[in-house]
Amino acid sequence: MLRFFARQQFAQSFQYTVRQLVHYLVDDILYGLSNEEIRLRKTVFDLAQKELAPEAHKIDKYDRFDGLRDFWKRLGHIGALGITTNPKYGGTGGTYLDNFIINEEISRACAAIGLSYGAHSILCVAQINRYGTETQKRRYLPKLCSGEHIGALAMSEAGAGSDVLSMKLQADKDEDSYILNGTKFWITNGPDADVLIVYAKTDPKSEKPQHGVSAFIVEKSFEGFSAGPKLDKMGMRGSNTSELIFENCRVPKENLLGSENKGAYVLMGGVDFERLVLSSGAVGLMQACCDVAFEYAHQRKHSNTDEFQMIQSKLAFMYATTAACRCYSYTVVRACDRNHINSKDCAAVALFVGEKLIEVALEATQILGINGYINGSPTSRFLRDSKLYEIGGGTTEIRKIVLARALNKEYVT
Numbered sequence: 480m481l482r483f484f485a486r487q488q489f490a491q492s493f494q495y496t497v498r499q500l501v502h503y504l505v506d507d508i509l510y511g512l513s514n515e516e517i518r519l520r521k522t523v524f525d526l527a528q529k530e531l532a533p534e535a536h537k538i539d540k541y542d543r544f545d546g547l548r549d550f551w552k553r554l555g556h557i558g559a560l561g562i563t564t565n566p567k568y569g570g571t572g573g574t575y576l577d578n579f580i581i582n583e584e585i586s587r588a589c590a591a592i593g594l595s596y597g598a599h600s601i602l603c604v605a606q607i608n609r610y611g612t613e614t615q616k617r618r619y620l621p622k623l624c625s626g627e628h629i630g631a632l633a634m635s636e637a638g639a640g641s642d643v644l645s646m647k648l649q650a651d652k653d654e655d656s657y658i659l660n661g662t663k664f665w666i667t668n669g670p671d672a673d674v675l676i677v678y679a680k681t682d683p684k685s686e687k688p689q690h691g692v693s694a695f696i697v698e699k700s701f702e703g704f705s706a707g708p709k710l711d712k713m714g715m716r717g718s719n720t721s722e723l724i725f726e727n728c729r730v731p732k733e734n735l736l737g738s739e740n741k742g743a744y745v746l747m748g749g750v751d752f753e754r755l756v757l758s759s760g761a762v763g764l765m766q767a768c769c770d771v772a773f774e775y776a777h778q779r780k781h782s783n784t785d786e787f788q789m790i791q792s793k794l795a796f797m798y799a800t801t802a803a804c805r806c807y808s809y810t811v812v813r814a815c816d817r818n819h820i821n822s823k824d825c826a827a828v829a830l831f832v833g834e835k836l837i838e839v840a841l842e843a844t845q846i847l848g849i850n851g852y853i854n855g856s857p858t859s860r861f862l863r864d865s866k867l868y869e870i871g872g873g874t875t876e877i878r879k880i881v882l883a884r885a886l887n888k889e890y891v892t
Contacts, residue, residue: 509802510809516580519573523581526553527588535589538717539860542709544592547671548626555626560600564608568616569624574816575752576809578605579759586763587770590864591718593760594871598667599623601756602749603630603676607696610737610745615696619674631672633663633697633723634746643678644743648725650679650693655732657681657695659703659725667871669721670706673699677723682740694742696734703728714863750873751825755815757872758808758832764861764868765801765836768843771857772797775847793842800839804832823885830878833868840865 512520530550538544554560562578564570571577578600586593604623607615622628639646648661659679666675675697685691697704707722737745776790811824844851844858851858869875 510805512580516576519577520580520584522557523559523584524587526557527585531585531592532588535591535857535860536855538589538591540716540855542711542716543719544717547592547595550592551629552626554596555624558624559596560626561604561608561620561624562600563605564620564624565616568608568620569622570604570608570620571624575755576812576816578756579762579808579812582756582759583763583766586760587767589717590760590764590767590861591715593763594715594718594757594867595629595668595671597753597756597760598632599630601752602632602667603672603674605752606632606676606694606745606749607736609748610694611696612733614733615736619696623674628673629668629671631666631668631675632749633666633669633675633677635665636662637664643746644692646678646680646692648677648679649683650681650695650730652681652732653729657693657730657732657735659695659697659728659730661725663723663725665710665720666706666723667718667720669723670709670719672706675699675723676736677725678742678746681742685740690740690743692742692746693739694736694745695730696736697728697730701728701730713866714860715867751820751822752815753872754825754829754878755808755812757868758804758828761832761836761865761868762801762805762808764865765797765804765832765839768839768858768861769797769801771861772843772846775850790846793846797839797842800835804835808832823882826873826878826881826885829868829872830875830882833875833878836865836868 530546530553534544534546544550551560558571559581561568561570562573562581563575564572566572582593582597582600585596604620607619607623611619619628623630634643634646636646636648648659648663650657650659657679659677661679663677677695677697678692679695680691681693682691699706703726705724705726707724709719709721712720736742773794776794808828811821811828814821814824840858840862844862847856847858850856853859873881
């Protein structure tokens with residue numbers, strides 16, 4: 480972790496407000512963060528608030544981030560892109576709680592770029608770090624960790640969202656390669672990614688769907704691969720999402736990630752972490768709602784008083800809800816860092832945080848009144864962005880099913 484904390488030049492030109500310092504002190508006491516974790520949060524906060532937050536409105540309005548590549552390299556420079564990756568491949572060797580904190584602060588500044596960060600750091604980089612061969616790690620991880628390359632994961636298809644194993648993308652063996660034909664859809668970072676983990680059917684006749692899927696590392700330069708136009712989304716604008724098209728795309732056999740026909744185990748091995756990292760973005764967006772609404776409520780004057788019991792009630796609810804979501808999330812992430820990965824609680828965190836974020840975003844909008852309803856208001860963006868957390872990474876309904884099935888198993892006699 481020394482590499483990470485040695486690079487804090489961005490903090491030197493940024494001063495905290497009293498309110499922000501209090502927030503960090505509360506983290507230290509309430510959430511049990513170590514001094515190193517607190518320094519990590521401040522480092523990422525400095526960078527995100529200085530380089531990203533001022534651009535958030537334009538990113539949303541124009542659905543693009545012209546400075547994405549530069550910002551990505553800054554994230555790589557401080558060690559954030561490969562936070563859980565082995566240092567010998569250019570990573571930082573940190574924890575999943577570190578990863579959570581980083582994405583929380585990026586999403587606090589701009590949820591869309593936080594979403595892109597999560598897709599890169601967990602869905603691509605961490606999976607190569609966990610399941611890749613030595614050759615694959617040495618080839619792909621250094622540039623992904625430095626920010627020279629952007630990563631993505633391609634699971635979903637137009638007819639295979641929640642039921643991802645019903646995918647149709649086909650991978651046929653051809654001597655020393657696999658030939659991929661088909662499409663993927665709703666792929667975060669799709670138009671921008673240099674390296675993608677792609678799941679395809681290698682044994683479509685398998686009686687068990689989970690035994691017929693394989694994972695591949697695909698480079699954007701591979702012949703036969705292309706990304707469609709980015710989708711015009713309601714929220715998370717600036718986090719580019721697109722269809723991916725494979726037309727006789729030849730992938731070398733050495734780019735098989737894991738074992739042939741065992742890709743479902745790679746996929747499912749990352750689902751729990753995906754849900755947790757997605758939840759970190761939701762917690763960061765909750766904090767952004769609090770930042771804006773609390774500031775507005777304490778500056779707003781009406782009838783010569785700034786004390787309103789109804790507004791105070793909303794502030795109290797927002798604070799308590801954000802604190803509860805953060806506490807639960809940190810507890811589950813810490814368990815994952817101890818190799819106690821509990822799918823039930825990973826699903827429960829995503830379910831609880833996703834639903835509570837909507838409530839917090841609505842309250843923030845209400846506190847700003849008509850100012851919160853105008854396009855261009857931060858709360859308008861927060862509210863639109865928040866809906867993704869009930870859909871992406873498995874819908875609220877899927878999370879409830881996963882949770883209910885796990886609970887039922889515990890009570891089977």
